[in-house]
Structures are given as structure tokens and as C-alpha cells.
Amino acid sequence: MKKILTVIRKEYLERVRSKSFVIGTLLGPALMSMFILVPVLLVDKGGDDSRTVGVIDPAGLYFESLVEVLVDQGRDNVRLELIDTGSVEESLVQMKESILDESIHSGILIAVDFLDSGKATFYNKSVSAGIMRDDVLRPALNRVLREERFAAAQVPDTLFAYLAARTIWTNIGVTAEGGEEEQHEDVGFIMAFVLIMIIYIMVIMYGSHTLTAVIEEKSSRMVEVLLASISPGDLMLGKVMGIGMAGLTQFAIWTAAFFAISQRGISVGDFNFDTAFMTPVILINFLAFFLLGFFLYATLYAGIGAMCNTVQDSQQFHTPLVMGLVLPMMMLSLVLRSPDSTLVVVLSLIPMFSPVLMFMRVCVETPPVWQIGLSWVLMMGSIWLSARMAGKLFRMGILMYGASPTWATLIKVLRN
Amino acid sequence: MTRPTLELPPVGETILTLDSVSKSYGSVKAAKEVNLEIPRGSIYGFLGPNGAGKTTTIRIIMKIILADSGSINLAGRPLDGDMRDRIGYLPEERGLYRKMKCLDQLTYLAELKGVPRKEARRRSDAWLKRMGLEEWRDRKVDALSKGMQQKIQFAATFISEPDLVILDEVFSGLDPLNIQLLRDMILEEKAKGTTILFSTHMLAEAEKICDAICLIEGGEIILNGPLEKIRADFPLESVRVAWEGNPEPPADLPGVLHREKSEGSWRLTLAEGVNPRELLPDLMAFGPLTLFSANRPSLSEIFLEAVARHRKGVQS
Numbered sequence: 001m002k003k004i005l006t007v008i009r010k011e012y013l014e015r016v017r018s019k020s021f022v023i024g025t026l027l028g029p030a031l032m033s034m035f036i037l038v039p040v041l042l043v044d045k046g047g048d049d050s051r052t053v054g055v056i057d058p059a060g061l062y063f064e065s066l067v068e069v070l071v072d073q074g075r076d077n078v079r080l081e082l083i084d085t086g087s088v089e090e091s092l093v094q095m096k097e098s099i100l101d102e103s104i105h106s107g108i109l110i111a112v113d114f115l116d117s118g119k120a121t122f123y124n125k126s127v128s129a130g131i132m133r134d135d136v137l138r139p140a141l142n143r144v145l146r147e148e149r150f151a152a153a154q155v156p157d158t159l160f161a162y163l164a165a166r167t168i169w170t171n172i173g174v175t176a177e178g179g180e181e182e183q184h185e186d187v188g189f190i191m192a193f194v195l196i197m198i199i200y201i202m203v204i205m206y207g208s209h210t211l212t213a214v215i216e217e218k219s220s221r222m223v224e225v226l227l228a229s230i231s232p233g234d235l236m237l238g239k240v241m242g243i244g245m246a247g248l249t250q251f252a253i254w255t256a257a258f259f260a261i262s263q264r265g266i267s268v269g270d271f272n273f274d275t276a277f278m279t280p281v282i283l284i285n286f287l288a289f290f291l292l293g294f295f296l297y298a299t300l301y302a303g304i305g306a307m308c309n310t311v312q313d314s315q316q317f318h319t320p321l322v323m324g325l326v327l328p329m330m331m332l333s334l335v336l337r338s339p340d341s342t343l344v345v346v347l348s349l350i351p352m353f354s355p356v357l358m359f360m361r362v363c364v365e366t367p368p369v370w371q372i373g374l375s376w377v378l379m380m381g382s383i384w385l386s387a388r389m390a391g392k393l394f395r396m397g398i399l400m401y402g403a404s405p406t407w408a409t410l411i412k413v414l415r416n
Numbered sequence: 417m418t419r420p421t422l423e424l425p426p427v428g429e430t431i432l433t434l435d436s437v438s439k440s441y442g443s444v445k446a447a448k449e450v451n452l453e454i455p456r457g458s459i460y461g462f463l464g465p466n467g468a469g470k471t472t473t474i475r476i477i478m479k480i481i482l483a484d485s486g487s488i489n490l491a492g493r494p495l496d497g498d499m500r501d502r503i504g505y506l507p508e509e510r511g512l513y514r515k516m517k518c519l520d521q522l523t524y525l526a527e528l529k530g531v532p533r534k535e536a537r538r539r540s541d542a543w544l545k546r547m548g549l550e551e552w553r554d555r556k557v558d559a560l561s562k563g564m565q566q567k568i569q570f571a572a573t574f575i576s577e578p579d580l581v582i583l584d585e586v587f588s589g590l591d592p593l594n595i596q597l598l599r600d601m602i603l604e605e606k607a608k609g610t611t612i613l614f615s616t617h618m619l620a621e622a623e624k625i626c627d628a629i630c631l632i633e634g635g636e637i638i639l640n641g642p643l644e645k646i647r648a649d650f651p652l653e654s655v656r657v658a659w660e661g662n663p664e665p666p667a668d669l670p671g672v673l674h675r676e677k678s679e680g681s682w683r684l685t686l687a688e689g690v691n692p693r694e695l696l697p698d699l700m701a702f703g704p705l706t707l708f709s710a711n712r713p714s715l716s717e718i719f720l721e722a723v724a725r726h727r728k729g730v731q732s
Contacts, residue, residue: 006527014516221511225572228478228505229528231497395480 003230004238011213011242016249025250029257050077053137054098054107054123056091057082062110062144069140069147078136083107099125108137115152118145189336192363195282196332198251199290199355200325206247207297207321211314213239214305214390218397233391236306240298240387247294285362285372292379293355297321299383303390306397316407324352332360339364349375351382422491422502424579424609427457431611432477432580437486439472446472448635450486454580454613454628459606461622461629461643462615463719469635470615471508474582477613478505490580501530504578508585508615510569512557518544519553522572529576536575543571546601563594570598574605581605582613587621599625619715629715631722638726639718650718654685655692657699658707665702671695681707685717 015021057063063082070078081104085094088109095107106129111119120141122133150160214236217223226235300321308314328347335344339361348357348367354375361367425431434452438445446469454460464470475481477488479497488495490502513521522540527533544550547567552560557568566589573581583602587595602625606612616622622629629646631639639646657665658681665675665682671690676683686692692710699705 002530003528006524010524216513220513221509222513223511224475224480224507224509225505225511225525226528227480228500228503228507229525 004234004241007230007235007238008242008245011239012245012249015209015243015246021246021250025253028250029254050079051105051132052079052081052103053132054083054095054104055080056084056088056095056107056109058088058091058112059110059114062114062141062148065144065147066140069143070136073140075136075140078132095123099123105129106132108141110141114145115148192360193332195286195363196329196356196360199286199293199359200329202247202251202290203293203297203355204322204325206243206294207301208318209243209247210240210298211301211305211318212311213243214302214394215308215311215314218305218309223394223397227395231391232306232394233388236299236302236387236390236394240295240302244291244294244298248291251290281366282363285359288376289355289359292376292383295383296351296355296379296386297325299386299390303386303393306390306394308397325356328353328356331357335360336364340367345371349378351375351379354379422493422499422579424491425456427609428455430454431456431491432613433489434473434477435487435489437473437476437483437488439476439481439483445635447476447483450632450635450637452630452637452640454611456579456611457606457609458627459602459612459614459625461626462613462632463619463622463629463715464617464632465723466617468632470617470632471584472635473632474505474507474584474613474615477582478503501576502579504529504573504576504581506569506573506581506583506586508588510566512565512568514558515556517554517556518549518560518568521557521568522575525572526575529578531576539575539577540571543575547571563590566590567594567598570601574601578610580611580613582615584615585617586614587616587618595621619719623715631719633723633726636726639722643715646718647713650713650721651688653690653692653713654683654711654717655695656681656683656707656709656711657705658682659703660706661703663703665699669695669698683711 055063055066063080067080070080083091083095083098085091092109095104095109098104099107102125106122106124109121109123111117111121114120122129122137124130124133146164147160150163155163217226230238304314304317304321308317331344331347331353335348335357338344344357344361345367347353348361349371350357358367358372358375362372430453432452432454434450436449436451437447438449439447450469450473462470462474472481476483477495479495479500490499493499513524516524519537519540522543523533523536526536526539531539541550541553544553547570549560549564549567552564557565560568570586573583586598586602590598602612602614614622614626623643626643628642629639630637630641659665662680664677665684667675669675669684671687671694673685673687676685684695686695696708699708
């Protein structure tokens, strides 16, 4: 036990004292906010560069209304340009040329009988222009059509405003105590996403630290000296825990900084960080899944490192591990849609997926306690198994200097 | 967990016993029924050609690999994982953490052998001084020359003040000055009652330092015991001769097994039972003799002869 502490101490101090730790601690939040906020901001603003859309309006009735609607909807990054070079055919030729030479982004032809048929044609060069059509032009033109038809039916403006009204929603989450609390759905989702990204990034980053740390023992030829003093299982455990604690230290610094700043309130664009989202349940689960996820992946990484002599050797084994984290990220929308379907419950109990999927379920709606507990137990069992395996591989690896490991040798070693 | 203390036998009595230890990898037998008794306070040569099974046997003693069968006793107790703390091991595959400072490195390795932190630090300082490396105390291992690194590794082996030390090819790659330094240190440790298992394929070194040897070949011990006794078992003798003008002696000298030129004279290995004096008339008849001296058999001659006898025995 004392020897494990010695290993933990060495691995921890070595990391915390390194330059890369200091730099990582300073740059980490910047990188992470880039990961999370940039897409949010980009989607929000629909990109910064303004775009020009050509409009052919043979009836000459709709262009002005469309411009007004766009202004009203705050789409100031979309500029409309009326194309009118005589006949519709001539205008079309002109518009196509402009699309091809990229002086305009895309174009619409509003049918002459638009009021009756509601027909419009969208001209574009790239598939991605469809986003512009669906997000911006379609809703705007829909409103133009509605307004024009109401006007044609001589519906008074006041009635029109009344008819066009939309529902106004308030979300109330029912708390365990039977009380109510106002919910900010978007914020909750984004906070959950931020936390999952933190788990994901920390697990990948510190997990692969374990890989390189174990390979270092082999490339520095320390294996034999170490194994003459400490059992391989204890050595693996000490390494994984030392590196894990370094990761936790970094995370603690970030959390402290985050809460210190959020006392003064952070807001980016329309998005406000809401520390109220961090209920004790979520906090405890976050820590649990973070730790268990870290140790699971770290011991798996350690096992890979134990077989390989160089980082290059380890590449082939690396991919399946990363997939273990990436796959559940891709299943997040499934969890959001039906967090308690059988499929999601089963998937979220798979130890390699639990840190992302089960935690997402906790964030979305608290799953039954037995499911959370079961996923913890399954993860702990996997950690134990994987640590033992890593120790075994480490001991065997000593006899495999020189040869690059393959899947076949891995299976052979594990069978022994 | 505290460091185990052993009740050591008196100097000269057996401290390490290997009892029919065997290990095979697939169909290859790396160790066949190895029996060994090493007396406390001796330097025991563990000799054999490359691939003979030396390293395998050592790794089994260190519990790095597990034997298929057989048992090992240290100071009368079955060797377990904790008792390894009483054994110092310098593997042939040398390693150090390149980015670690010399002092931290020694302290860490001592701590892993169960030495408390403070004491480990004090001893590290003392060993750096003893090795003449105190100026390098806070430098990273990377900055050290290869010879200096080997001295650090040597210090790391002895820092836990072990009762038994296993040195695998300790002198390889060292210059004569450092070999001399380390040899003296090994003798100093021996004088304190430390037992040393000295594994090497460099027989000349073993001859200078060992009290007893064991010769392993093909995973089997084929020769074992105090050096003097082994010499008596191999009354293999040779003579060193030279003639004026240094001519090459005829190949068919009666009673001579083979001849070998070295340093301006000839070394003639005699067939078993041949007295050097019987040879003299023939040698004098060949030409004016300028040198004639009888030699004791060297370890390498014994080694070659023993291997040859063993292989003959295995074949028949």
C-alpha cells in the first residue's frame, strides 16, 4: 500500500509540476469554451458574413414586403436584390450568371400567381444553400403569403395581429418535494452538454496520459527494475491514480475559477450560465461518472501501453477506445428524445458508454436510482478487471521487447 | 507495510536456495531443474553463454516471471513478494527516468524498496557523494554521460542496503577506471556481509572477483562450486612457450590439444593427464627455446571444456 502511495506521489508531482500542466490549466477553459460556445454562437448568428439573395418578382408585388419581413425578423445578414432585366427569362439568365460568379448567394423566383398558387422556386449552386432557404427565406415568404392573403380577404390589421398570435410558454419543472421551479430548457441542455464535453475531454486527455506514462516505463527500460520492487498491478493502480489526481486538480482549479467568475454572472450572447442547474444530484453524478469514466478508460489505456513499445504501436488499439466515447456522443439525440426507452437504458448501462449516456439521462430526467447504481457497479467491475488485465499485460510485455504487438498477441496473452 | 527483516545465517552459510526451478516457453526450456545454494557473504559467479538461461533464472528469483515448478528460499524462508525488498537487482536492460533529477530518481527507487522517504533522501545524497556525482544531484539524468548513468544505476541497486544483490552484466560498456571503482565497491559491500550474485558472460571479470561460480548452459547447471574446487576438477593445463625468431610450432606436437598465438608467444593446451615436463624435449628439439612456463587453466578454458563435455554427454 505504501508503495502505491509512492507511485501516486511521483506520478502526481511529475505532472502537476510540468510546464504543460500549467499551460493546459490556463488554456483549457479557452479551448473548451471554443468547442462549446463557437458552434452555439455561429448557429445563433447564422454566420457573420452577410449574403445577397437575388429575387425575381414578375408580379412586382412581393419584393418590398419580403424585405420588410426580413428586417422585422432581424435577418440583417441577408440582403435581397431585385433582378429585373426585362422578361422573366432574361432575368433568370442574369440571376443564374450571378449565382455562378458568386456575386449573389442564391436566388428566388416568385411566381406571378403567387397569391393563389403560393409557388416559388429556389436557385442555388451548393447543397448548403438549403439551410438559407429553410431557415430564412421560407419562413419569411410564408409570412408574406399569409399577410397578402389576409389583405386580399380584407381582414383588418388588428384582426390579423390577433389571428397571427402565437402561444407563450412557461416551463415548470416539478421538483421531488412536490414544489415547482421555473425551467430554462436551453440552458439546462447546454449545461448538460458542457459537463459531458468536460467528461469527454478529460477522459480522453488524461487517459492517453496514462498510455504514454506506461509506454515511458518501457522505453526508459524501467520495467524490470520496477517489477523487482512492486507488483505490476500495484504499479498500474498507482500510475492511474496519480495521473487521475492530477486531472482532478486541474478540474478543481477550473471549477473554482468558473464559480468565482459566475458569481459576477457570465453571459455570452443570449446564453447565460446558470449555476442553479448544478443541483446536488447532478454534481454528485458528474463527479462519479467523471471519476469512474476516467479510471475505466485510464486502465484500458494502461493495458494498451503495457503491450506497446512505442506510441505508434498503440495507434491500432487506440481507435476502438476512442470509439467507446465518440459513439455515445453520437447517440445523445436519441437519449434526448426518449431517455427511458429500453434501448437507451441498455446502452447507458454499457460501462464504456455510461459516463456519457447515463450522465446525460441524469441531466435530462433522473432515471431510477437502481439504474444509476447498476451502472456504477458495472463500471467499477470493469475497472477492476481492466486493471488486472493491464498488470498482466505489463508483466508479459517485458518478454515482448522489439516485436510490435498485434491483436493476435493480445488475445494470446489474455488467454494465458 | 514495514520492510521485512530477515534472520540472516552466519557468513558462509547458505542464504539463497533454488530447488529444482524450471521454466519453459512453449517447447523451449529456459531453466531445467536448476538447483543452487549460495553462501552468505560470497560473490557467486553466474556464468554462461548468451541465451543460456541466466536472465530467466534471475527473473524467476525476482518474481518478475513465475517458475513452472520448483521453490526458492531466502534466509530459510520461502521467497515472497515482500522479501524482494531485501534483494537489490541491476538488470542487464538498464533504465532510468530520463527527465527525473538524479536525487529524486535514487530516492524514488529506494522508496519503492520500502525505505522511508527521509532516510531514502539521506542515503541518495550519500551515494551521489560516494560516486563522485554530488554536483549532478539536481540535474536531470538526460544530462549525464552513459558512464555516470551506470553509476547511478549501480547506486540504485545498493541504496536499499539489500542482503542479496543480483548484478547482471554490471561492467558492460564501462571504461577500465570505472570498472575498477565499481569492483572495489562490490568488494566493500561483500566485506559487510552482502551476498552478490554476479551474472556475466565475461569470464575474465568473473575470475578476478568471484569466490564460487556456477555455469549454466541450455537452461541447465553444468558446473557449480568454489572456484578452487572447480579448478581441481579440471586439471586442464597449458604452457606458454616461445622460440628465437618466433616460429610457428608444428600442429602435431604430441600431447598438445591446440595452440594459440598471443603476445609474441604460444599457448599450448595440453591433453588430459599430460605433464608439462613430458613436452619439454619435443619443444627444445623444435628450436632454441626462450620461454617456457606452466599456466593454471583459465576460466574460459574450463568453460569451453565443460560445455564441450556437457554437449558430448547430452548427445550420447
